[in-house]
Amino acid sequence: MVDFFQSRDINFLKEKARQVRVAILKMLTEAGSGHTGGSLSSADIVTALYFYKMRHKPNEPQWEQRDRFILSKGHAAPLLYAVLALSGYFDVELLKTLRKLHSPLQGHPSSKLLKGVEVSTGSLGQGLSIANGIALGLRLSKIKARVYCLLGDGEIQEGQVWEAAMTASHYSIDNLCAIVDLNDLQIDGRCSDVMKIDPVAKKWEAFGWHVFQINGHDLEEIVETLDSAEKIKVKPSVIIAKTVKGKGVSIFEDKVEYHGITPTLKELEIALKELGENG
């Protein structure tokens, strides 16, 4: 069904996730601005989607039967660009143009400029509603594809997310899987300090969702949960993935300041060494 290599092999996925992190760090350092922490925290989940779970065709981005991925937390654009490039939507060389004038790799994803981006995002809180609409449209057209939507934990403070949560449940949208990147950080600090979101799982349950709670860096658990979520019928499902912001580079991990700043050349060197990347 796909025309490039996808696998459930955990070692393969770990290696892909490592490459994704390396690509993110390199492009962000080159760009000199952008969102490091939230790109790294979702890297394992999104790698599992693009290199295992989702049916998609990098050389036919508009393939009607494809599974769709909506990056509601659009500031994690570098992560999306990394998986798109590594799965063959465009040349990895293009990653070097991130955020530069006339680059298709805008600071936040633009569907008009880059193939593989389903819809433009960047303003938090809108993606889940869009995902619902796509899922409803696919259902009406009797297309079996699934829709995945990645949200930040700070993002779920947006009221529209809960409007969409109601809609998904009301219309029994079961070809949809939301994923919340629970890294307990947003821009101004810990979510619990800025605006308490707890109890997260109970909220989604109360809105009529089937809830999975997992370690968002355990690829074994991620792939198993993505498989299980597909079997949930009548209800929408949400994966609440406990993560560490900045995951994979110890100097960035769980540090609020690395939300929106990029590595210095020195930090890049340390980070690449830690990720086992030479040069």
Add this chain to the structure above:
Amino acid sequence: MGSITQDVEANGERKDFFNISIATRDVYGETLAELGALNKDIVVLDADLSSSTKTKKFSRLFPDRFFNIGISEQDMICTASGLSLTGKIPFASTFAIFATGRAWEQVRQTVCYSNLNVKIVATHGGLTVGEDGASHQSLEDLALMRVLPNMTVIVPADGFETKQVIEEIVNYVGPVYVRLGRAKVPPVMPESYRFKIGKAYIFNVGLDVNIIASGIMVSMALNAAQELRTQGVDVGVVNMSTIKPLDTEALLMVAQKSKFIITAEEHSVIGGLGGAVSEFLSEVYPIKIKKVGVNDSFGLSGKPDELLEFFGLTNKRIVDMILKELS
């Protein structure tokens, strides 16, 4: 798509709403229901106002293609966007102020930035909402929609035009905002009229003054013109139903014949039709432009006619303004 000239029912009754007084929202409801049978890609969303916006008929006929999203306009606009991404043609309806005000950023970020094929058809535009008062009257919607790149903004003047607008936008790919009204409006457009996006209808060209009007103000402009003609004033009237893209060719042509221009709309004088006309003419053909509209204020409760009178959206106001300018 049934052409409107063939839309005559078996009993000979016309279905094109030509020459009848009717609220444009009623025409929308009927037209949508009719188009729903012809085009299976049409889906409709509403935010708990389907009996007022008249999408209810569609919902009864095609329940699987109708989504009541509840009182959540932001969610509605983005859900419509998602549906458009699967090739559906979504019509999203609620009151004008909620569609364009509450959900403005969703319209900007998701519909317009991604240039999606979403039709926002809002009812209850302007003062003629009546008794519900300022909270429900929209005097800012045209300004809010007009400023957005990729957006097309249309205000039909009567039932006959409304039907054609709804039919036309099904075939146009891209974001569209259509503003409809709650109250009945008199027929104004001639039988030969065919709506095209971006094309103004020139009733006649005046050598003293031309009135550029939209929506319910077209009928007032025609009445004012008739009265002024009896006093020897040469007045022209233009129905500028597409506010964006503006028919600049027609506008320039009538401006060049005029001593001055009057704009007339059921909207704030800031940022709507008057704003669009002024922005264009000030650059290419500076000419005096007087605006009839609501002067930077909120509305009030009252009967539609009382409100129009109080806020000066009347034939008489247009007549007085023109006579004053000419004297």
